[in-house]
Amino acid sequence: MIPSANIPPGSIDKKWSNFKSSCELVAPANRRKFRILVVGTGLAGASAASALGEQGYEVLVFTYHDTPRRAHSIAAQGGINAAKNYRNDGDSVFRLFAETLKGGDFRSREANVYRLAEISVQIIDHCVALGVPFARDYGGYLDTRSFGGTRVARTFYARGQTGQQLLLACYSSLLRQVDLGNVKIFPNHEMLDLVVVDNRAVGLIVRNLLNGSIHRIKGDCVILATGGYSNVYYLSTNARKSNASAIVRAFKRGAGFANPCFTQIHPTCIPATSEHQSKLTLMSESLRNDGRVWVPRNQEDKSKDPRLIPEKDRFYYLEQWYPSYGNLTPRDIASRAAKKVCDEGLGVGPMGLGVYLDFADAIKRLGKDTIAERYGNLFEMYQSITGENPWEVPMRIYPGPHYTMGGLWVDYNLMSTVSGLFVIGEANFSDHGANRLGASALMQGLADGFFIIPYSVPHFLATNGKNKISEDSPEFIVAEKAVSERIKRVLSYQGNHAVSEIHRRLGKILWDKCGMSRSHAGLTNALSEVKELAEALPKLIRVIDEGEGLNYALEHALRLEDFVKLGELMILDALERKESCGGHFREEFQSEDGEAARNDEEFAHVSVWFNQNGLRLETEKLTFEYVKPTIRSYK
Amino acid sequence: MKIYLKIWRQKNYSEPGFFEDFCLDEVSSDLSLLEALDLLNERLTRESRRPISFDSDCREGICGTCGFLINGRPHGGFEGLTTCQVYLRKFKNEDTLVLEPFRGGPFRIITDLVVDRSKFDEIITAGGYISASVGQAPEANSILVPKEIAEEAFDAAACIGCGACVAACPNGSAMLFTSAKIYHLNKLPQGRPEAKKRASRMISKMIESGFGACSLHGECETVCPKKISLKVINFALREARR
Numbered sequence: 001m002i003p004s005a006n007i008p009p010g011s012i013d014k015k016w017s018n019f020k021s022s023c024e025l026v027a028p029a030n031r032r033k034f035r036i037l038v039v040g041t042g043l044a045g046a047s048a049a050s051a052l053g054e055q056g057y058e059v060l061v062f063t064y065h066d067t068p069r070r071a072h073s074i075a076a077q078g079g080i081n082a083a084k085n086y087r088n089d090g091d092s093v094f095r096l097f098a099e100t101l102k103g104g105d106f107r108s109r110e111a112n113v114y115r116l117a118e119i120s121v122q123i124i125d126h127c128v129a130l131g132v133p134f135a136r137d138y139g140g141y142l143d144t145r146s147f148g149g150t151r152v153a154r155t156f157y158a159r160g161q162t163g164q165q166l167l168l169a170c171y172s173s174l175l176r177q178v179d180l181g182n183v184k185i186f187p188n189h190e191m192l193d194l195v196v197v198d199n200r201a202v203g204l205i206v207r208n209l210l211n212g213s214i215h216r217i218k219g220d221c222v223i224l225a226t227g228g229y230s231n232v233y234y235l236s237t238n239a240r241k242s243n244a245s246a247i248v249r250a251f252k253r254g255a256g257f258a259n260p261c262f263t264q265i266h267p268t269c270i271p272a273t274s275e276h277q278s279k280l281t282l283m284s285e286s287l288r289n290d291g292r293v294w295v296p297r298n299q300e301d302k303s304k305d306p307r308l309i310p311e312k313d314r315f316y317y318l319e320q321w322y323p324s325y326g327n328l329t330p331r332d333i334a335s336r337a338a339k340k341v342c343d344e345g346l347g348v349g350p351m352g353l354g355v356y357l358d359f360a361d362a363i364k365r366l367g368k369d370t371i372a373e374r375y376g377n378l379f380e381m382y383q384s385i386t387g388e389n390p391w392e393v394p395m396r397i398y399p400g401p402h403y404t405m406g407g408l409w410v411d412y413n414l415m416s417t418v419s420g421l422f423v424i425g426e427a428n429f430s431d432h433g434a435n436r437l438g439a440s441a442l443m444q445g446l447a448d449g450f451f452i453i454p455y456s457v458p459h460f461l462a463t464n465g466k467n468k469i470s471e472d473s474p475e476f477i478v479a480e481k482a483v484s485e486r487i488k489r490v491l492s493y494q495g496n497h498a499v500s501e502i503h504r505r506l507g508k509i510l511w512d513k514c515g516m517s518r519s520h521a522g523l524t525n526a527l528s529e530v531k532e533l534a535e536a537l538p539k540l541i542r543v544i545d546e547g548e549g550l551n552y553a554l555e556h557a558l559r560l561e562d563f564v565k566l567g568e569l570m571i572l573d574a575l576e577r578k579e580s581c582g583g584h585f586r587e588e589f590q591s592e593d594g595e596a597a598r599n600d601e602e603f604a605h606v607s608v609w610f611n612q613n614g615l616r617l618e619t620e621k622l623t624f625e626y627v628k629p630t631i632r633s634y635k
Numbered sequence: 636m637k638i639y640l641k642i643w644r645q646k647n648y649s650e651p652g653f654f655e656d657f658c659l660d661e662v663s664s665d666l667s668l669l670e671a672l673d674l675l676n677e678r679l680t681r682e683s684r685r686p687i688s689f690d691s692d693c694r695e696g697i698c699g700t701c702g703f704l705i706n707g708r709p710h711g712g713f714e715g716l717t718t719c720q721v722y723l724r725k726f727k728n729e730d731t732l733v734l735e736p737f738r739g740g741p742f743r744i745i746t747d748l749v750v751d752r753s754k755f756d757e758i759i760t761a762g763g764y765i766s767a768s769v770g771q772a773p774e775a776n777s778i779l780v781p782k783e784i785a786e787e788a789f790d791a792a793a794c795i796g797c798g799a800c801v802a803a804c805p806n807g808s809a810m811l812f813t814s815a816k817i818y819h820l821n822k823l824p825q826g827r828p829e830a831k832k833r834a835s836r837m838i839s840k841m842i843e844s845g846f847g848a849c850s851l852h853g854e855c856e857t858v859c860p861k862k863i864s865l866k867v868i869n870f871a872l873r874e875a876r877r
Contacts, residue, residue, distance in 0.1 A: 054768040067756050070698045129772035131765045131820050133789040140779035172764035179760045239692040278670045279694045384720050450769050498680040550746045
């Protein structure tokens with residue numbers, strides 16, 4: 001059963017301070033007695049671990065990377081939102097809250113989203129103190145820019161590498177705690193199972209990737225900060241190693257999984273050009289501030305040099321369909337619009353899956369220097385991947401899987417349905433509803449790690465005390481044995497394909513039928529295809545046994561098994577949600593002009609899946625007291 | 636196109652390594668070099684041969700995970716590119732590419748092209764941070780940073796910790812890596828209180844970790860995918876002696 005969301009009492013602007021002033025605390029001298037396990041070192045994990053280290057807890061951190069600095073937060077480009085209102089353009093905490101709620105198509109919890117907006121201002125203060133070289137104006141003050149889905153300029157940025165600079169700040173902060181002896185880091189260690197006793201998380205089973213050894217690790221609570229699952233689609237903007245195994249393992253151990261079908265397809269990726277492409281590269285959404293999106297009006301112009309297509313033959317579809325937001329409509333809308341024009345046969349580039357993102361007007365208006373200052377590294381990146389020069393020819397872009405709003409269910413304290421299992425950052429479902437606004441992922445990761453966990457974890461420890469299950473208990477031993485056996489089993493598979501080939505197959509099923517647009521028929525079909533794939537896996541895959549050493553194919557095979565499980569869950573959830581909202585677009589449920597048609601009467605809820613005696617769906621009702629759900633219009 | 640590959644194979648640190656030859660025929664020049672290796676690995680797996688281990692993650696040049704020598708140069712020596720950003724169109728048909736792991740200083744080979752760069756974390760742990768705990772920060776705009784200073788700090792902060800600088804250095808020094816962090820933090824007003832201690836601790840730690848000393852050859856600067864300038868080293872040395 002879904003536990004209470006534990007929303008604190010009081011009006012929405014008082015809830016967080018009410019919680020902070022009433023939560024239980026652990027006295028400084030006692031903190032060292034508690035051991036906290038953190039999995040993942042992205043923005044959320046690194047910030048949580050360092051903040052808890054600062055408080056004086058014993059913190060153990062696990063990452064499958066060779067160093068915490070590799071986590072995929074590093075690739076975020078555009079920026080981080082904060083309601084500082086430095087621009088005097090009408091921003092406020094309430095407005096950031098309301099826009100995030102609306103951007104998420106009213107499928108998130110008001111109290112959580114308000115707290116996120118409230119904390120946003122502290123994040124910028126702390127990151128500046130840590131030495132993040134944010135963009136500045138000539139007076140030395142912080143600069144901001146605008147992003148999709150908003151009408152204020154509240155996005156702080158560090159060139160096109162905001163994620164990198166924020167992650168490196170968290171990494172430094174984390175290593176400071178290592179220097180001080182509060183935190184211990186285990187690089188090259190992957191979590192392969194969660195140990196749960198009487199519905200309390202008591203530890204982890206981890207594998208040392210360099211020598212294959214398996215370890216039992218006991219803790220008083222566990223924090224998963226393991227990111228999102230876009231790689232379920234194989235081709236996505238996520239890094240190659242990003243995976244869902246930690247959250248799928250927790251799901252198998254009793255944690256509820258919320259809204260698995262809420263995935264975000266980002267409108268501005270570099271289009272795929274070949275079957276063997278290994279990933280999609282994102283071009284920051286900030287490009288839509290100055291770039292204009294268009295396709296040729298006439299199919300016969302598709303293969304023409306775009307520069308020779310006269311203005312009257314260009315279809316600036318976003319500007320025409322959504323005049324008030326234009327090229328800055330939210331991601332889900334911009335993505336679907338691109339799909340729509342490509343489905344109509346107007347797409348450009350190889351395979352006809354692309355639209356132009358054109359900077360010619362902006363270069364004319366602002367000069368090459370200004371554009372280079374804003375997006376220089378993105379232009380270089382585009383050129384190195386495609387071999388085309390975006391200063392001369394418009395970029396080609398196409399939507400690609402980018403972010404997952406779904407994730408493990410958490411209450412207001414960011415605790416899952418398993419007691420003592422906290423889930424933060426992209427790995428949880430909490431703040432973005434059915435669609436995330438740009439520059440909000442970095443905000444959420446840092447809000448969770450630096451500012452929320454340091455209250456909610458001590459509250460849990462003070463209330464529940466130490467975990468008394470030892471690493472030599474039968475529960476730990478059984479869990480470890482299961483992991484070893486699973487590895488042996490995977491190594492015994494005698495298929496004829498590399499893991500990546502089968503992963504690509506899973507990705508294609510999900511992208512075609514559970515991607516940008518979904519239908520009952522397609523989903524039903526995909527469900528049986530994924531189930532077939534799951535059964536056939538042992539006969540398809542081959543992993544070369546490399547003994548005790550590093551084995552990337554084995555790591556990938558274990559992750560693929562979990563992706564297959566998750567793929568099935570995504571499809572089931574998409575079938576059950578008989579409405580369109582945010583990134584979840586069901587073809588049967590659309591308005592006359594083809595926009596998503598939400599059904600608030602039946603679906604204003606969080607869908608929470610449990611894996612106990614088969615799959616079971618429960619719902620958490622969402623109520624809206626402060627912002628009345630409206631039909632999202634960006635026209 | 637057709638590409639010949641000569642790849643360093645080594646099962647682990649203690650076993651001897653050797654070069655193994657491979658040929659990729661009819662590959663698209665739009666593939667990246669790492670995608671070509673993925674393709675080769677799929678083939679090796681089907682043939683029940685041990686795939687080639689190489690590191691990579693983001694595949695867009697920002698995480699710093701990837702990196703090996705391509706024809707003797709870290710990341711191939713292409714300006715501003717990491718290994719994962721090298722596309723086959725950079726080469727000519729029937730070219731031979733020699734791929735070897737980053738060697739230098741305390742970098743140890745783990746398997747094939749994968750090396751252990753964990754000493755970098757130890758250098759950052761020795762003061763590569765600003766001591767600000769959550770809760771202490773003042774209002775962000777109360778710390779003014781002139782635009783030029785913020786930009787200069789950024790240029791150094793762009794380091795991705797890939798290790799190309801060490802692999803290129805005849806001394807196996809990590810001075811460019813170490814100094815980039817010192818430059819980033821010491822240039823900013825927030826980093827000044829710990830400036831001297833940071834510089835001297837980090838440089839000592841680098842030497843202690845087994846990296847060579849810097850003699851300003853400048854090889855590091857020429858291969859740095861983030862184009863970090865040698866000037867950060869002069870700055871860091873001055874800061875340490877201040």
